Amino acid sequence: MMRRPTLNQYITKLRPVLPSFLPIHPIFKTRCPLFLLIFKPSSSLILFCFVSSSYFKPILYTHTDAHIYISIFLFPCFPINLIILDKNMMKHSKDVAYLFIISILCTSTVVLGIVLTLILLCKKKPVQTQETPPQTKPTAQVYPLTDIDLATDGFNPRRIVGEGRLGTVYAAIFEKGEIVAVKRIHSRHVLSNAGFGFCRILRSISLAQHPNIVPIIGYSEGPGERIIVMEFVGMVCLDYYLHQNPDGASLLDWNHRLKIAAGAAKGLEYLHEVVAPNIIHGCVKATNILIDVNFCARVCDYGLSFLAPQEKRGLLGYVDDEYWGGGGGGGEGGGACKENDVYGFGVVLLEILSGRLCEDGRLVNWSLPLIKEKRFSEFLDPRLVIPSDIMPLVRLAKVASACVGNSRKSRPSIGQVATILSNLEMD
Template sequence: MTRGQDIAYDLVLVLLSISLFILGIVLVMIICRRKPQKSDQKQQVLPVKSCAIAYQLTDIDAATDGFNHRRIIGNGRLGTVYSAMSPRGELVAVKRIHPRLVLSNAGFGFASIMKTLSLAQHPHIVPIIGFSQAPGERIIVMEFVGTVNLDFYLHENPDGASLLDWNRRLRVAAGVARGIEYLHEGMAPNTIHGCIKASNILLDVKFVAKLCDYGLWSLAPKEKRGLVGYVDDEYWGERGGGACKESDVYGLGVVLLELLTGRRSEHGLLVRWALPLIKSKKLNELLDPRLVIPSDIKPLLRLAKVASACVGNYRKDRPSIPQVTSILNNLEVEVCH
């Protein structure tokens, strides 16, 4: 081998060594970049929802200052709601079921039902954290979302109309539908809400709608107070009556009409007043007069048609909640984004 060939051979070896060295550095960089990505992916996985905690009644009593009336933040057909501090120092909402309902539902299986309902995990569902039971007492501990519900914004707060513009109302409508769809299709076993109405829809500080009081309708299945106007006529029938998926769809339809008109359900009068206006497309007479009618009225017309279908006379003819949710999701994307 000549001297020139020796030099060429040595040069090839040097270049090969440099290439291998560079390749090694590149491989190390790729591996180092992948590791944090795997870690990030693990962090994005939602944690498994833990079952409700069984609290001692003495703990609940202490957390609510002996059920002090100053801590009352709500009072409904099922019970009174108090603000409280959990043993972990977190602000929670405590619902104390009315004593008369406790006595009339001795075989309700409260603990078992609470443990099942507490597994619900969805952005539009108020999480159940725990419960407590004792002779004459049934108590539900929930995540504290806020003290303001949709009913207050629409019908009681003087500034509610301006705070709930058309975009926010569409977001609320879609959010409520997604929450109901999760109860009907996403939970195991499937859960009927049983009392879809504006006062059972809480709004957080970002106006995200969250359903509460789900799965508790059988505590007061025939009590009309607070329910008339939000359930269909078949609910009260002797055959096949009571709550079901179709009755939840009806309640959603009433809520949609409230969002559109700014009016209360008025024990069913809202439905009878609104349907002819929707059929004749007289939206100028239908829509909440406190808000400016948008230049493009087609999304609100579609919302009105969905509401009309939801409150149809017969359960078998109503759309399913997945169908309603799909339409409202598309409306939300089209108008709000």
């Protein structure tokens, strides 16, 4: 009987014809299944099959001119390996057929397993997030009238910290030491809006929470009384800095004025476009913009125009002609609207730039020609030195002109205004 050549003899005989970069590993010693790619030495790939390394027999391919068979072992974590197979083992056709069927079945099983594994690996894993309960927005607290009366010392005149077209503001101190601002609505407005849904509206607008607005924290009502409880911020209004304080000009330089304008625009943008439902201020003017010690602007008295929709006192000059139901100009009827808030904010910008009072609308008529003709030396506040880089002020003036000089349909939104102002800086 002819003795079968040993593996070392095969390797010795094969080595001269192998490329130097192909290492030869004794994989036959392993007991794990192997993936084999069977190649015809002179041509291309014939079959991808699966055999056991513990039982080597040639599969599918017999090279009649050689006594050796070459297979290339490929696996992601191993280098290329050469396996030497004996031609003499091909003599038994039954064994060949058996191994062929087994190889096909095993190969199909393994390939299917690989495909399924890749599908599972590639499938996007669901993002595991901790379920957090939705944040509950604070709602307005209902205060008994007796508590309000006690906190304001019976609405003592010495507690008055401000007064406007809608009511009088008192500093109130509750039993636990909490300091709040209490706005007592004028009786004439209470009587004219007796069934207007005061509580419902206050609950809605109290949802607004933003660094550039003064939050409403509660309310109270009774026969002939409507009370709004707000956060006590201890501030003075923009109107005081611009027009009443003798040192206001020195306190509000151009940098501070730009900062205040940008902050107020952000507060209005939040009311118009972020909080749900959106809130229309109804009376945007310098007295409704408070300034804190860091010169941060905070908008107050928003959403209260329903209390005095047609009272001109304190409103004339800060609303357009359409507000009074005049029609024309592309408006959507009279009353408060977002476009009218933009108009009022434009008037505030004119006051910031010129240092002049609104004067029932005369400020707009005086400012627009100067801005159009670029006569900024006449337009800007004479109490301040005109900066060397005047472009931020020019852009601010153009924004103000767009707010007050166009019809409602042509005015910019407060979001557009806020975006422009947030990019203005002074050297």
